[in-house]
Amino acid sequence: MRTDDILRGDRPYLTDGGLETTLVFHDGVDLPDFAAFVLMGDAHGRARLRDYYRLYAGIAAERGYGFVFEAPTWRASPRWGDRLGWTRSALAAANRDSITLMKDVAAAFRDLPAVFSGQIGPQGDGYAPEAQLSPDEAEIYHAFQTAAFKAAGADLATALTMTHAGEAIGVVRAAQAVDLPVVISFTVETDGRLPSGQSLADAIGEVDAETGSGPIHYKVNCAHPSHFEDRLAESGGWRVRIGGIRANASRLSHAELDEAVELDDGDPIAFGRENAALKALLPNLRVVGGCCGTDHRHVEEVGRSLAA
Secondary structure, three states: OHHHHHHHOOOOEEOOOOHHHHHHHHOOOOOHHHOHHHHHHOHHHHHHHHHHHHHHHHHHHHHOOEEEEEOOOOOOOHHHHHHOOOOHHHHHHHHHHHHHHHHHHHOOOOOOOEEEEEEEOOOOOOOOOOOOOOHHHHHHHHHHHHHHHHHHOOOEEEEEEEOOHHHHHHHHHHHHHOOOOEEEEEOOOOOOEOOOOOEHHHHHHHHHHHHOOOOOEEEEEOOOHHHHHHHHOOOOHHHHHEEEEEEOOOOOOHHHHHHOOOOOOOOHHHHHHHHHHHHHOOOOOOEEEEOOOOOHHHHHHHHHHHHO
């Protein structure tokens, strides 16, 4: 299946950059609670999303890479839907329809190896979790999205910006309950540790131990490579479990980014080189994209640097 190809094949895969960054800072779109899924609510918003994914898929196709389509559903879970006034039925439809939208975009790229991923975000704040969910609580909460993605024919679910191991375990269990492959992506602070204080190595080890090595692989997202590259240089078999990176363009901490009123998009050329350099530390690195502050320029440079 295509998810196995990501882990075991030689072909690199790109994914997109900072969707919310592009919408808010470049396009001037008002995204309450940073919730891009609200664009699924009308034809104009869906057209904007199609243009966004088409641009990135074209970058991957031009270089002969694969592309992981990540649904705009990071905030499309019950707590955030309730805050934004979406009914549960409308929210479920947005999750399902986002997979269909990405498949429609991919159809125009006949030779592009494509993987369709339903994106899951944390139940709380992705920068500073006010509470840590237990695995049981997280499994119940995230079952809403994993069921919707399974019904829509997604290839996998990807949980981005996980701040602690308990919630990640619950996401994996929710995906396992509907037989949906899953990827877990942790975010880290400037010291390379999760916001919970746990090390990346220990978080991966705990999730694997509690889920029978359930994730097909792990990612790191929403941190600059300089925040965690030293951790990746440490010894340990846990590094082979990391298959993806979605880094920030900025070197700022989460707290600093939370207070920022202007976009810090860093240096796209340097970003490409810094991400490609991680390949020497991560033997199973297959999927690379961007997170906060990044756009298509950063992903283009990642593709160029990986080729070099």
